Amino acid sequence: MLRWFQALLPREDNFFRLFDAHAQTLVKGADALRRMLDGGTETDHWRQTIVDYEHEADDVAREVLFAVRRSFITPFDRSDIRGLTNSLDDAIDQMQKTAKVVGLYEQTAFAPKMRELGDVAVECAALTAEAVALLPDMRRNHERLNELTEQVARLESQSDTLYDEGMKALFLLHRGGQALDFVIGAEIYDHLEKVVDRFEDVANRINGVLVEHL
Numbered sequence: 001m002l003r004w005f006q007a008l009l010p011r012e013d014n015f016f017r018l019f020d021a022h023a024q025t026l027v028k029g030a031d032a033l034r035r036m037l038d039g040g041t042e043t044d045h046w047r048q049t050i051v052d053y054e055h056e057a058d059d060v061a062r063e064v065l066f067a068v069r070r071s072f073i074t075p076f077d078r079s080d081i082r083g084l085t086n087s088l089d090d091a092i093d094q095m096q097k098t099a100k101v102v103g104l105y106e107q108t109a110f111a112p113k114m115r116e117l118g119d120v121a122v123e124c125a126a127l128t129a130e131a132v133a134l135l136p137d138m139r140r141n142h143e144r145l146n147e148l149t150e151q152v153a154r155l156e157s158q159s160d161t162l163y164d165e166g167m168k169a170l171f172l173l174h175r176g177g178q179a180l181d182f183v184i185g186a187e188i189y190d191h192l193e194k195v196v197d198r199f200e201d202v203a204n205r206i207n208g209v210l211v212e213h214l
Contacts, residue, residue: 015075016136018064022088023125023132025057026199029095030125033195034118036102043108047099054096061089075136080209087205091128091198095121098191105184113166117192120159124199127152131206142210149203159196163189 029050036046064085068078075081101107131148134141166189174182 014067015064015071015081018060018067019084019088019132019135020129022057022060022064022085023129025053025060026088026091026095027125027129029053029057029092030118030121030195033095033098034115034122036099037110037115037118039107039109041108043102047103050095050099054092057089057092061085076209076213080205080212084202084205084209087198087202088128088132091125091195091202094191094195094198098188098195101184101187101191105187107184107188110188111166111169111185113162113169114188114192116162117159117166117189117196120155120162121192121195121199124152124155124196127155128199128202131203135206135209138210138213145206145210149207152199152203156196156200159193163193 032046032049032053036043036050064081068074068081127148131145134145134148138145167186170182170185170189174185
């Protein structure tokens with residue numbers, strides 16, 4: 001009965017604009033992350049670019065949480081809005097953490113598997129942005145939304161394999177010495193793999209919204 005009553009009330013669609021803006025910071029952040037992993041003299045530029053997008057995402061997140069407090073009618077449950085916002089923010093935050101490690105250790109060269117993990121992050125970001133854009137009409141788009149979240153889950157599984165392969169190659173490269181280089185490389189791999197994990201968290205949140213509201 002409550003759901004039927006809510007359907008009759010005017011809906012606050014500004015949330016969907018904010019979700020989309022938030023998702024776009026992930027797309028831009030993932031692109032900058034991948035470019036950073038090309039290394040070379042542009043590494044620091046792209047590292048700082050990721051930080052800038054993280055700040056942009058924080059601004060969007062604050063606006064969403066403020067809108068939750070001031071809005072009488074929301075497109076779906078307030079707890080789901082907060083959860084989706086937090087998971088989107090966690091994804092760009094994890095990119096920023098990766099960039100921070102790269103800057104801390106002054107890295108300008110990256111292993112092939114690191115770049116492949118960056119490619120996976122770019123794919124996940126594009127899928128996430130498409131999924132978020134479909135939320136305003138989730139009933140009609142539920143099949144495509146399910147497909148998108150399943151694709152993200154498959155990419156997360158692929159990232160686990162890339163992580164394992166990258167760590168093995170890193171170990172073989174440094175097992176005769178250069179322990180510090182191994183530690184730095186391992187930390188970067190860990191952060192990159194977590195970037196993809198955070199995208200899966202977003203996908204899971206979207207699935208949760210679908211379950212609750214279809």
